[in-house]
Amino acid sequence: MKWAEISIQTSHEATEAVANIFHDLGASGVVIEDPELVNAYRRSGSWDYCDIPEELETEVVTIKAYLPVDDQLDDKLRIFEERVNRLHEHNLDKGRGCINCREVQEEDWASSWKEYFHPVRVSEHIVIKPSWEEYLPVEGDIVIELDPGMAFGTGTHHTTSMCIRCLEDTIKTGNIVFDVGTGSGILAVSAAKLGATQVHAIDLDPVAVRVAKENIAFNNVEAVVGVTQGDLLTGVEGKADVIVANIIADIIIKMLPDVRMRLVDNGTFIASGIIAERLSDVTEALIENGFVVDKAIEEGGWVAIVAGSGSR
Ligand SMILES: C[S@@+](CC[C@H](N)C(=O)[O-])C[C@H]1O[C@@H](n2cnc3c(N)ncnc32)[C@H](O)[C@@H]1O
Numbered sequence: 001m002k003w004a005e006i007s008i009q010t011s012h013e014a015t016e017a018v019a020n021i022f023h024d025l026g027a028s029g030v031v032i033e034d035p036e037l038v039n040a041y042r043r044s045g046s047w048d049y050c051d052i053p054e055e056l057e058t059e060v061v062t063i064k065a066y067l068p069v070d071d072q073l074d075d076k077l078r079i080f081e082e083r084v085n086r087l088h089e090h091n092l093d094k095g096r097g098c099i100n101c102r103e104v105q106e107e108d109w110a111s112s113w114k115e116y117f118h119p120v121r122v123s124e125h126i127v128i129k130p131s132w133e134e135y136l137p138v139e140g141d142i143v144i145e146l147d148p149g150m151a152f153g154t155g156t157h158h159t160t161s162m163c164i165r166c167l168e169d170t171i172k173t174g175n176i177v178f179d180v181g182t183g184s185g186i187l188a189v190s191a192a193k194l195g196a197t198q199v200h201a202i203d204l205d206p207v208a209v210r211v212a213k214e215n216i217a218f219n220n221v222e223a224v225v226g227v228t229q230g231d232l233l234t235g236v237e238g239k240a241d242v243i244v245a246n247i248i249a250d251i252i253i254k255m256l257p258d259v260r261m262r263l264v265d266n267g268t269f270i271a272s273g274i275i276a277e278r279l280s281d282v283t284e285a286l287i288e289n290g291f292v293v294d295k296a297i298e299e300g301g302w303v304a305i306v307a308g309s310g311s312r
Pocket residue numbers: 151152153154155159160163180181182183184185186187202203204205208230231232246247251273
């Protein structure tokens with residue numbers, strides 16, 4: 001299906017009114033790009049995942065919506081423009097008011113990232129293969145088929161590949177593993193393929209839970225891996241030999257008491273998603289919570305830590 005992406009540059013005060021006009025014209029959702037929100041989020045310090053630059057031009061808000069390309073589109077565009085031009089009647093400044101319209105294919109949004117995702121060897125044995133690509137395994141390869149869809153975790157991100165390497169060094173046949181923040185399920189599937197006999201994967205995001213279930217089925221490890229929607233280790237019962245979490249530093253620090261409680265004696269916690277600048281914070285918190293830090297590895301500005309729970 002063809003869609004029209006309609007975007008408008010407007011002012012802060014007109015944001016809600018413009019979004020309402022889009023809704024009235026049948027758009028099921030709008031994308032609001034507000035540089036002030038980006039700057040506020042940046043300053044909050046809760047985003048470890050990217051070095052987002054400070055937005056310098058904060059006055060202009062861009063709002064985008066998608067409408068089907070059909071015989072009503074021209075009328076809808078005309079109505080949109082008319083209503084934007086009448087915003088001053090409600091004492092609202094429309095700002096620049098520049099409207100752009102471009103055609104996009106639905107498949108473009110859903111699959112454009114696929115061209116960047118190819119089979120990749122992430123550890124000595126594990127190769128991540130997109131479900132739509134061919135790969136001829138060599139002896140000793142453990143091939144994981146993956147279609148991450150909208151969930152995080154293709155194996156190409158340093159935080160994920162470091163976790164997989166640490167899992168490969170840690171997991172022993174028969175281990176129980178908890179994967180907190182499973183995303184695409186990539187670490188849970190890796191753990192199962194490396195010999196774990198019970199894996200509990202958890203994610204807060206229902207989309208991730210659905211995608212992880214699909215990838216688990218794809219790799220025939222449903223008998224070993226179960227996925228639940230949940231907040232970190234809340235409500236998780238039993239103990240694991242290995243807990244892995246590729247989330248941000250602050251969340252890792254927050255979950256440490258639960259991690260320690262849910263690990264067997266001499267169990268292992270693999271923590272990733274930590275920017276190098278936060279290594280000392282996480283290390284200190286680990287020690288405060290009774291862990292022994294075995295090693296920290298760094299790649300591309302990211303750190304993964306392997307820590308032992310010791311015996312209690
Ligand atoms: C960086 S992704 C990691 C995905 C995958 N494990 C990997 O290593 O590629 C972090 C995941 O943690 C999930 N997450 C964030 N906060 C969470 C929470 N409080 N409880 C459970 N999952 C959470 C996100 O939805 C996301 O899927």
